[in-house]
Amino acid sequence: MEWKESHLDLILVPTGFILMMCYHLGLWYKVRTQPFTTIIGINTSGRRLWVSSIIKDIDKKNILAVQTLRNAIMGSTLMATTSILISCGLAAILSSTYSIKKPLNDSVFGAHGEFMLSLKYVSILTIFLFSFLCHSLSIRFINQVNVLINTPQEPMSPVTPKYLSELFEKGCILNTVGNRLFYTAVPLLLWIFGPVLVFLCYLSLLPLLYNLDFVSCNAHNKNNTTKVEANKGIVVGSENFV
Template identity: 75%
Template structure:
C-alpha cells in the first residue's frame, strides 16, 4: 500500500485483470443458468435415446434432477464470482488510501479483503469447472466419464507446481513447500 515508485501500477492492473476474469466467468455462469432455466421451463422434450445404458436415463425425474443440479452449481458459481468482484473492487479503492495510524483501513484489512476475493474467485472457478462434466451428464454417462478423466490431470497440473522432479504446492501465504 506504500508508494513504491511505478510498481503500484502492476498491482492495479493485476486487480483489474482479476475483476475482468471474474466478470467473464460470472457472465458465462448466469448465461448458462438462464439457458438451462429456459430449457427447464419450456415444453421442449428431449427425445429418448435408443439405449439408456450408453446414453443414461432420460426419465422425467432424472432429466429434472440433471437440469436443477447443473443450474444450482452455475448459480453458486455466479454468486462466488459476484462476491469476488465486490471484494476486489474494495481492495482496488482501498489500496490507494494513504496510511494513517487512526484509520480503520490498514494493510492487514486490505490483505484480508484481497484474500477473500481470491478465495471466492477460486471457489467460483472450481464450481464452474465441476459443472462442465455435469453439463455433459445431460447426454449420458460416457461423456461425463471422458470429461472427468480429462479434467482431473488438467486441474492437478494447475494446482501443483513441478520443478526439478519434485512436487511443490503453494500454501495460503503464497509460500511454496514440498508436496507430501
C-alpha cells in the same frame, strides 16, 4: 426395468463427482499443511507481498495497482457472465414445453424419464448458480481493495496492509472456488448425452488439474536449495564482515 435404465446414472455420475471432491479435499489439505507445494499456496504468499510492496510505494505504483486489480475484476466478471448465461439457458429449457429428450432416447445410455431429466438440469443449474454467486462476491471484495489501496496510510487509519491483504485474499479465494465449481459443472453438461461421458470427462480432468495445481518436486527442491544457499551466503558474509 427403471433400475436397469438408471443404474449407470446412479453409479458413474456420483463416482466421478466424489472423485472430484476427494481431489479438492486433498488439495485443500496440501494448501493448509504444505502451501509451497501448490500453486495456490505460492500465489497466496505472492499476493501478500504484492500488497505490501504496492502500499510502501503507492505514489509511484498507484496506476499499476489499479490496472492489476481491474484485470482481476474483468476475469471474475467474465466467469460470472458465462455462468449466469448458462444458467439462463438451462432455466429456459426447463420452462420450455418442448421435450428435448425425444431425439436423444435412442442415442445415449442411461435413464430418459422426466424425473431423471429434471434432476440433470437442476443439478447443473444449481452448481452454475453457486459459481455465479462466488464470482459476484469476488468482484465485490476486489472492488473494495481497488478503492482502499489508494487511501492515505495514517497512523490511526483502520486501512492497514494486513486488512487489504485479507480483503484481496477473500476475493481471490472466492474466485478460485467459483472457477472450481465451474470446472465441476462443465462435465455435468455432458450428462444430457449419458453418464458415461461424464465419468470419462471427470477422469480426464483430474490429471489436468493436478498438473496445474501442484508444483513439481524438482522445482520445489531447487527453490529450497536456492534459499538455503542464499542464507548460507548471508551468514558467511556476516562472519567475514565481523
